[in-house]
Amino acid sequence: MRYSIFLALIVLPVISAAQSVIEVTGDIVDGQSVAIAGHSFGSSNHLGPRIWDDLESGDFSPAWRSTNHLGLGSESRHSGSETCAAINFQGSGGDGGYGFVTAPSAVLAERWFVQYWFQLDENFDWGTSTYGGGDENLANVKIFRMWNPGSVDENFVIALHGFRNSAPYTSEYIDNDGGDYVFRGYMDDWSTGSWHCLQFEYKESSVLAQDGEIRIWLDGALQLDDRSIMTREDYSDLKRPYIVGFYDSWNDSGADRDDVFFDDIYIDDSWSRIEVGNAPIYNECTHREIQIPTSWADDMITFDMSTGGLAHTDDLYLFVVDQDGSRSPGFLIRGDGAADQGPPGPPGRPIRE
Numbered sequence: 001m002r003y004s005i006f007l008a009l010i011v012l013p014v015i016s017a018a019q020s021v022i023e024v025t026g027d028i029v030d031g032q033s034v035a036i037a038g039h040s041f042g043s044s045n046h047l048g049p050r051i052w053d054d055l056e057s058g059d060f061s062p063a064w065r066s067t068n069h070l071g072l073g074s075e076s077r078h079s080g081s082e083t084c085a086a087i088n089f090q091g092s093g094g095d096g097g098y099g100f101v102t103a104p105s106a107v108l109a110e111r112w113f114v115q116y117w118f119q120l121d122e123n124f125d126w127g128t129s130t131y132g133g134g135d136e137n138l139a140n141v142k143i144f145r146m147w148n149p150g151s152v153d154e155n156f157v158i159a160l161h162g163f164r165n166s167a168p169y170t171s172e173y174i175d176n177d178g179g180d181y182v183f184r185g186y187m188d189d190w191s192t193g194s195w196h197c198l199q200f201e202y203k204e205s206s207v208l209a210q211d212g213e214i215r216i217w218l219d220g221a222l223q224l225d226d227r228s229i230m231t232r233e234d235y236s237d238l239k240r241p242y243i244v245g246f247y248d249s250w251n252d253s254g255a256d257r258d259d260v261f262f263d264d265i266y267i268d269d270s271w272s273r274i275e276v277g278n279a280p281i282y283n284e285c286t287h288r289e290i291q292i293p294t295s296w297a298d299d300m301i302t303f304d305m306s307t308g309g310l311a312h313t314d315d316l317y318l319f320v321v322d323q324d325g326s327r328s329p330g331f332l333i334r335g336d337g338a339a340d341q342g343p344p345g346p347p348g349r350p351i352r353e
Contacts, residue, residue, distance in 0.1 A: 002089070020038050021320060021331040023037040024318060027303070027305070031304055031306075033302060033304055034302065034304070037127050037299065038299060041298050042323050043272075047096070049266050050269060051064065051268075052292055053265045054081070055083040056080075056083055058072070064073075064102060064104070065352045068098035070085045070087050070101065071087065072084070072085065072217075073261050078309040080306075081263060081308075084119075084261045084263040085101075086178050089246070090256065097251060098249050100142075100245030102242055103240045103346055104240070107240060111270070111345060112267065112269055113201055113202075113267070114199070114244055115265070118198065119192075119193070119260070121128040121257075121258070121260065124138075124260065126187045127140075128163060129163055130345055133163075137248065137250060137251050137252040137258070139163055140249040142246070142247040143245070143247075144200055145157040147239055147240060149242075153173045154170070154231070156169075156171045156212075156239070157169070157172060160186060163188065164181075166177040166184040167183040168180070169224070171229065173233075178210045197288070201325055204232060205230045208232075212227075218280075220279075241267050245265075246260055253317070270323050271321055272296070273290060274290070274291040274303055275289065276288065276310060277289075277319060278313050279330065287294045287309060287313070289306060289307060291304075314335050315334065316334040317332055319331075327351055
């Protein structure tokens with residue numbers, strides 16, 4: 001079924017600091033061009049993400065500095081997906097513990113947005129012991145790490161600890177970094193055989209200040225919003241995404257397979273982005289699909305529609321996120337009432353949840 005949305009411009013008082021979606025035009029069909037009209041979308045120093053890798057070329061994007069031990073697989077995330085990244089974390093054998101991609105060293109920035117989808121195979125088992133305890137394989141898994149490519153040892157990392165069933169987030173080699181724990185109970189909550197989406201908004205702190213930021217979403221739901229971390233203490237150097245995926249820090253002698261698949265990896269040194277979700281409130285979505293812009297101006301954005309895993313979802317809502325992380329209210333683009341919807345909420349103020 002094809003949906004077209006053509007909305008009349010409604011004049012409202014303009015608030016200069018508040019981005020608002022006023023009109024969406026185009027067919028909400030995969031591959032079709034869609035235009036978003038509004039105001040205060042901001043701008044970016046480049047068009048589109050630094051790297052968008054859906055692997056549908058049959059290989060990894062050549063933009064990565066390294067794809068480490070990842071190979072290619074055929075586990076399909078949605079009907080339009082045929083290729084994914086894959087790794088077997090089998091004990092001390094298999095393909096090793098480096099199941100992640102690394103961003104190039106040329107772009108270092110104050111803030112980053114990172115997303116990737118992952119699926120744990122039915123054969124996957126988390127480790128539960130400390131190092132040397134006999135079940136340490138997959139008991140210390142780094143899932144996100146920011147690091148400078150030079151000799152600076154300060155880095156920010158999130159690690160899944162099976163012996164705690166939770167994940168500390170911390171800035172290593174920094175005193176009083178302000179970190180804590182996230183994903184408590186992840187071994188019970190992260191189902192096997194299903195795709196899950198991790199998203200990260202990261203912002204460096206000032207040197208010697210606890211004003212850095214980290215936000216994490218899992219399957220659309222906000223898991224962490226900490227705006228008081230220290231990521232720089234002795235050095236002013238900026239970072240880039242070093243671990244995007246899984247790094248299995250410890251191995252044991254197990255012989256059973258532990259397969260993991262990754263897909264639709266997105267990194268950008270701007271928080272500006274377009275997403276389509278299955279709920280009108282950003283943090284109440286259980287599924288969001290990122291969209292790749294083809295043009296971006298303060299009052300108009302265009303992109304080619306990609307429903308991904310939302311192809312059979314009745315109601316779809318569009319969100320525009322600006323460079324400061326403010327999100328426009330969800331704008332109904334498919335579903336009952338989509339063609340009759342005016343600007344969301346007088347006067348369409350953005351949401352900073």
